[in-house]
Amino acid sequence: MDPRVRDHAETVVDHSTEIEAGDNVVVSASSAAEDLTLALCETIGERGAFPFHVSFRKDRTRAAFLEAVAPEDLDTPDHELALAEAADVWIHVRAHDNVAEMSAVDSDTMSAFRKAQLPVREEILDTTWVLTQYPAPADAQNAEMSTEEYEEFVWSAIGKDWSEQKAHQQRMVEILDAGEEVHVVSGDSTDLRMSIEGMTTINDHAKNNLPGGEVFTAPVADSVEGEVLFDKPLVHEGHEVNDGYLRFEDGEVVEYGASKNEDVLGQILDTDEGAKRLGELGIGMNRDIDRFTYNMLFDEKMGDTIHLAVGRAYDECLPEGETGNESAVHVDMIVDMAEDSYIEVDGEIVQRNGTFRFEDGFEG
Numbered sequence: 001m002d003p004r005v006r007d008h009a010e011t012v013v014d015h016s017t018e019i020e021a022g023d024n025v026v027v028s029a030s031s032a033a034e035d036l037t038l039a040l041c042e043t044i045g046e047r048g049a050f051p052f053h054v055s056f057r058k059d060r061t062r063a064a065f066l067e068a069v070a071p072e073d074l075d076t077p078d079h080e081l082a083l084a085e086a087a088d089v090w091i092h093v094r095a096h097d098n099v100a101e102m103s104a105v106d107s108d109t110m111s112a113f114r115k116a117q118l119p120v121r122e123e124i125l126d127t128t129w130v131l132t133q134y135p136a137p138a139d140a141q142n143a144e145m146s147t148e149e150y151e152e153f154v155w156s157a158i159g160k161d162w163s164e165q166k167a168h169q170q171r172m173v174e175i176l177d178a179g180e181e182v183h184v185v186s187g188d189s190t191d192l193r194m195s196i197e198g199m200t201t202i203n204d205h206a207k208n209n210l211p212g213g214e215v216f217t218a219p220v221a222d223s224v225e226g227e228v229l230f231d232k233p234l235v236h237e238g239h240e241v242n243d244g245y246l247r248f249e250d251g252e253v254v255e256y257g258a259s260k261n262e263d264v265l266g267q268i269l270d271t272d273e274g275a276k277r278l279g280e281l282g283i284g285m286n287r288d289i290d291r292f293t294y295n296m297l298f299d300e301k302m303g304d305t306i307h308l309a310v311g312r313a314y315d316e317c318l319p320e321g322e323t324g325n326e327s328a329v330h331v332d333m334i335v336d337m338a339e340d341s342y343i344e345v346d347g348e349i350v351q352r353n354g355t356f357r358f359e360d361g362f363e364g
Contacts, residue, residue, distance in 0.1 A: 002035070002151075006039050008036060008039070008155065009036060009039035011206070011210060012130060012210060015162060015206060016130040016206055016207055017129075019044060019049045020047065020049065021047060021048030023044075023047075023050070023089050024049070024050055025044050025049050025091065026051075026052050026054060026083065026084075026087045026089070027041065027054065027091045027093070028054045028090070028091065029055070029092075029093035029095065030093075030095050030096070030097065031055065031097075032097050032134065033094075035134075036134045040093075041053060049089075059097075063102050066102075066105045066113055067104065067105060071108045071112035074112045074113055074115075074116040075116050076118075077116075077120070081120050084124050084127070088128065089128045090128070091130055091132070092131045092132070093132055094134065094139070094295075094297065095135075095136035097136070097138055099141075099142045099235075100238040107263075111267065111270075111328075114271065115328045117328075130208055130209070131209055132209075132297075134154075135151040135153075143293035144293075153291075157213070157286060158206075158211045162205045162212065165205050165206075165212065165285075165286070166205035168285065169203050169204070169213075171356070173201045173215050175345055176215065176345065177200065180197040180346055181195055181196070182195075182281060182344070182345055184228070184306060184341075184342075184343055185343075186340065186341040187229075187341065189228075190227065190341075191227060192228045193224070194219040194220065194224045196217050196219060196220065197220060199217045199218050199219070199317050200319075201317070202314070203215055204216065211288075211298065211301060212286070213285050213301035214283060214285055214286070214307075216280050217317050218280060218313040218314065218318060218324055219251075219280075219281055221251050221277050222251035222252075224251045224278050225249065227247040229243060229335070230246075230333040230334055231336050232299065232333075232336055234265075235296075239261050239264045241265050242260035242261070243257075243258055244256070244265050245258065248278075252276050253269055253276040253310070256269060268311075269310065271329045272327050272328055272329075273327075274312065274326045275310055275329050275331075276310070278325070279311050279312045279313035279325045279327065279330055280308065280309035280313065280314065280317075282300055282307045282309070282332070283343070283351075284300055284301045284302045284304070285356075286301040286302065286303060289302045289303070290302070290303075296332050299334055300332050304353075305334050305354075306334070306335050306337055307333060308332070308335070309330050309331060309332045310329070311330040312325065312326060312327045312328075312330040337351065338353060338354040339353055341354070352364065
């Protein structure tokens with residue numbers, strides 16, 4: 001076994017989830033991630049905890065089920081909900097045999113499935129959880145890399161000094177937490193304003209996402225005004241959406257478009273009322289992720305991007321007692337901020353052309 005696999009497992013167990021003796025741990029991973037699954041179960045056992053491996057070719061088996069079921073028959077599965085309720089820790093490993101396995105599933109069925117799964121997802125989010133990536137060949141192919149090149153890319157992004165990365169990102173956290181309004185401009189196609197007053201900014205240093213490398217918060221739901229062009233592709237359930245465009249008034253999407261698969265973007269927005277509002281503003285800060293790979297877990301962390309998510313807002317960003325934007329979806333989309341772009345907080349430019357004001361080379 002590649003020693004980097006063992007390092008990956010130890011980072012998941014000791015840093016991301018801090019597993020302790022007696023914890024009940026669910027490891028959700030396909031057969032494409034077998035080496036990492038073995039290393040995780042071994043490491044979890046060494047810590048005195050109890051792994052339960054949910055082992056299946058997830059996308060293929062799920063697609064077979066969803067192509068057979070009627071949308072109106074979908075409901076929250078009690079046995080899956082019970083598993084989430086019993087878990088102390090949930091580790092989800094992405095690794096694909098075919099990244100487009102879900103593309104043939106009917107959009108109405110997918111929408112009904114997301115709604116039925118929402119209670120399960122909420123229970124998982126109440127555990128100590130982490131999402132990570134194993135460098136499977138299909139994911140390498142999707143990233144347009146050789147398997148060896150992709151392995152190096154993935155493990156370089158994961159094997160960082162996370163305490164150092166946390167300190168780097170904390171400077172941006174402090175800027176946002178002290179701010180009230182964010183203004184994002186990129187070229188002639190993106191000019192967006194939103195309030196973040198009262199919201200909490202989260203420093204993602206590889207706790208829930210491995211790799212980490214972003215800071216994120218939740219906009220005040222009805223404050224978003226303006227337009228945004230997502231100039232990086234969105235891959236959603238096997239479909240690629242190019243040049244996604246949203247225009248907001250009073251926090252709600254009033255116009256949308258795309259140069260490819262516009263209907264997919266429309267289906268996301270039609271999931272429920274919350275899907276027409278923003279649930280997240282994220283700013284990428286991981287400089288070891290330096291290329292686009294069609295994998296949002298990595299792409300949203302690139303150091304010269306922002307991402308915006310339509311749908312659900314994360315509870316940890318919200319003032320105590322507030323529910324924020326609610327939805328069955330949370331779909332991230334990326335804006336390249338490397339050129340002709342800036343981020344303002346309360347009228348002060350804090351990033352220009354991908355460089356933060358606390359980094360060398362910043363030009364205010």
